[in-house]
Amino acid sequence: MRFLFVDRICALEKGKRVRAIKNISGDEGFLAEIFPGLPVLSPVIAAEAAAQALSWLIVEARDFAVKPLITVLDEYVCHKHVQPGDQIAMEGEVESFQRESALAHARILINETPAIEINHGVCYLFPLSALQDPADAQRQFQHLCEKPFLTAPAAAQRSPLVREGAAPNLRDSGIDRIIFYEERQRIVGIKNITTTADYFNDHFPRKPLLPGVVIMDALIGCARILINRALTAHGWEQMQAVLVRAHKVKFRRFVQPGDQLVVQVQMGEFTEQQSMVHAKALVHDKVAATLAAEFCHLDRDTYLKTFLS
CATH class of the missing domain: 3.10.129.10 (Hotdog Thioesterase)
Structure with missing residues (x-):
């Protein structure tokens, strides 16, 4: 740091x-x-x-x-x-x-x-x-x-913090704050991009750009919050959403230090066994990345046998 x-x-x-x-x-x-x-x-x-x-x-x-x-x-x-x-x-x-x-x-x-x-x-x-x-x-x-690739807003904003529906530990999600939550339907979070992040040392020294995988990680992390809370609401709290496939992944714009990434996730199919979501990341109301993702829902023992054995 x-x-x-x-x-x-x-x-x-x-x-x-x-x-x-x-x-x-x-x-x-x-x-x-x-x-x-x-x-x-x-x-x-x-x-x-x-x-x-x-x-x-x-x-x-x-x-x-x-x-x-x-x-x-x-x-x-x-x-x-x-x-x-x-x-x-x-x-x-x-x-x-x-x-x-x-x-x-x-x-x-x-x-x-x-x-x-x-x-x-x-x-x-x-x-x-x-x-x-x-x-x-x-x-x-x-x-x-340097002027950003997109024009920054004039005023620095404190987004409303949604406490009800926010994940207990956002630090594991790649998201800094949840600003909107509709149970089993939709979630919106923000990720602040700051120059102190270690990956900017190498990506890239002369032009710091947020790695695409970090954007993708924020999208998936926000999606897991939405899905895991839906699982709990259905009484399946022993289950966790585990990413198995992401497709239609597109990176459309550069993201730089000083930008604020707004992550939007919409629930698609949802059953006890699996779920699908559509997600996008925006910077200053312009789409920076989009993807669709599929998750399986596993309890701890099944997860250990499937992914860690």
């Missing part, structure tokens, strides 16, 4: 202000549970996202010669906690520059409502070349500023 908390820079006014976004995934390395079953991003770590957005503003303003390091912070205020499934916006503003320092402010917003504020931070401007290759920093900045 990389220590990067900016997925995309949406707007930048040189030396003055910046706006960026960060998607919060269930795979984040800094999740904590203040109450059992309610994971949130560590409120202090969340502030790092705002600080990193502010850092890019200052680095770019000084032509990649310095790196700001916060030495004094007048005030940190936390209004709301950040959950998996959230897309947060980070805004930073430089109040003044000195030769070796800068005075700045930053904040995190959810649905354009302040969640965390960093007020009156004094940043020491340390030589960037002592910390990293300035050319690498420039390339990273260019990637963050």
